[in-house]
Amino acid sequence: MSDERTLMQSEGDRLAAAEYVLGVLGAADRRQAQQRLLHDQAFAAEVAFWEERLGSLAEAVAPVEPPERAWRRIAKALRLPEDRPPRESLWQSLNFWRSFAIGSAALAVLSLGALTFIEISPPPRAPLLATLDASSGQPNFVAAVGAGGTSMLVVPAALLAADQRAYELWLIPSGDKPHSLGLVEPGRPVRIDVPPDLTARLTADTALAVSIEPPGGSPTGQPTGPVIASGKLLNL
Amino acid sequence: MEGDAERSQLVAALARVAGGDRSALQIVYQDTSAKLFGVCLRILNNRSEAEDVLQEVYLTVWRKAASFDQARASPITWLVAIARNRSIDRLRAASGGRRMEPIEAAVEVRDPAPAAVELVEASQQAGRLDLCLEQLEAKQSTAIRSAFLEGNTYEELAERMKVPLGTMKSWIRRGLLKLRDCLER
Numbered sequence: 001m002s003d004e005r006t007l008m009q010s011e012g013d014r015l016a017a018a019e020y021v022l023g024v025l026g027a028a029d030r031r032q033a034q035q036r037l038l039h040d041q042a043f044a045a046e047v048a049f050w051e052e053r054l055g056s057l058a059e060a061v062a063p064v065e066p067p068e069r070a071w072r073r074i075a076k077a078l079r080l081p082e083d084r085p086p087r088e089s090l091w092q093s094l095n096f097w098r099s100f101a102i103g104s105a106a107l108a109v110l111s112l113g114a115l116t117f118i119e120i121s122p123p124p125r126a127p128l129l130a131t132l133d134a135s136s137g138q139p140n141f142v143a144a145v146g147a148g149g150t151s152m153l154v155v156p157a158a159l160l161a162a163d164q165r166a167y168e169l170w171l172i173p174s175g176d177k178p179h180s181l182g183l184v185e186p187g188r189p190v191r192i193d194v195p196p197d198l199t200a201r202l203t204a205d206t207a208l209a210v211s212i213e214p215p216g217g218s219p220t221g222q223p224t225g226p227v228i229a230s231g232k233l234l235n236l
Numbered sequence: 237m238e239g240d241a242e243r244s245q246l247v248a249a250l251a252r253v254a255g256g257d258r259s260a261l262q263i264v265y266q267d268t269s270a271k272l273f274g275v276c277l278r279i280l281n282n283r284s285e286a287e288d289v290l291q292e293v294y295l296t297v298w299r300k301a302a303s304f305d306q307a308r309a310s311p312i313t314w315l316v317a318i319a320r321n322r323s324i325d326r327l328r329a330a331s332g333g334r335r336m337e338p339i340e341a342a343v344e345v346r347d348p349a350p351a352a353v354e355l356v357e358a359s360q361q362a363g364r365l366d367l368c369l370e371q372l373e374a375k376q377s378t379a380i381r382s383a384f385l386e387g388n389t390y391e392e393l394a395e396r397m398k399v400p401l402g403t404m405k406s407w408i409r410r411g412l413l414k415l416r417d418c419l420e421r
Binding site: 014015018023024026048051065066071075077165 | 254255256257258261262265269270271273274275277278279286287290291294295298299302308309310312313314316317320324325328329362364365380381383384385387388389390391393408409412413415416419
């Protein structure tokens with residue numbers, strides 16, 4: 001049926017994969033199978049065969065709603081905002097922003113003007129904006145600090161590749177090391193809640209930068225990959 | 237269990253998770269956590285352990301979403317495999333000797349029949365698997381289902397079905413080989 005599996009003909013090998021997927025192996029044999037999965041492609045293909053075929057047995061298992069704290073623990077482990085239901089409003093609509101942010105910094109600034117205008121309450125302090133440019137001068141993101149300085153909207157201003165890598169946003173106060181503000185996205189606006197200890201650092205002339213990081217963000221807490229966009233916050 | 241629309245929604249969400257989109261993980265969680273919690277609970281038979289494992293499962297999904305290949309696996313089967321593997325690993329690590337409830341041979345250990353809608357939506361694979369399982373002896377298919385759903389070892393199954401270990405191994409191994417031939421036809 002499939003070429004990769006004909007490589008593994010022996011009954012014993014086939015059984016080993018099936019027994020592993022079925023779950024009948026004891027701890028030691030199970031670990032051995034897991035080791036083998038890492039380097040034996042034919043074995044891995046056989047395991048995939050059984051996982052796909054036997055998987056439908058799980059249809060017989062009744063769903064059980066996990067307690068709410070289960071998601072909170074996961075969100076916490078991943079540093080996710082705990083409960084933010086996915087929503088698609090004008091704010092989040094990429095087309096809305098694309099229609100403004102068509103690659104020109106001037107237009108991007110205009111779109112942010114619109115944004116701050118839309119943003120409800122009268123700002124207690126002057127709104128701040130930054131266009132984050134690549135070294136070529138091409139604007140890649142625009143960032144607007146909301147009224148109150150506790151949140152920031154980061155909008156992609158150019159078409160960036162959406163792939164495995166993460167785009168991490170950094171706040172770099174002058175004379176200080178970068179502080180992570182979380183991940184932004186190449187394909188849609190992201191609203192970032194600024195950590196309370198950093199809100200006071202969000203002032204005019206503070207630099208923002210976006211670096212490319214492994215999925216999930218920088219493992220070290222400092223930028224590890226290339227900076228693809230940077231710019232300074234300016235009073236609007 | 238999964239209609240085409242749900243399936244493609246899940247595939248799309250997993251692709252976004254692979255790209256580092258944390259909000260997409262919440263979509264995957266909302267769509268699948270009750271099923272996977274059920275799977276973990278069935279194996280571990282302990283809510284607090286199942287909760288721990290559920291967390292590990294979604295952290296694994298977060299790290300490994302890029303390795304999900306929709307050409308090779310359905311998204312729910314891929315997720316179920318992660319949930320089962322994590323649960324069984326946890327079970328083997330504890331291995332303090334579980335108290336085994338006996339299974340009467342030839343009695344199907346199945347949950348109540350799925351709703352009509354689910355039957356309609358049941359994948360072709362499920363249909364094929366059921367067909368092939370029916371061709372085995374009842375004691376063989378009972379042991380195989382029980383092992384899959386509850387993560388029993390050969391030893392535990394032998395104890396539960398009150399047969400010698402060698403007999404149990406031979407039932408299951410012959411059953412699996414026959415099953416494989418049938419599934420490939």
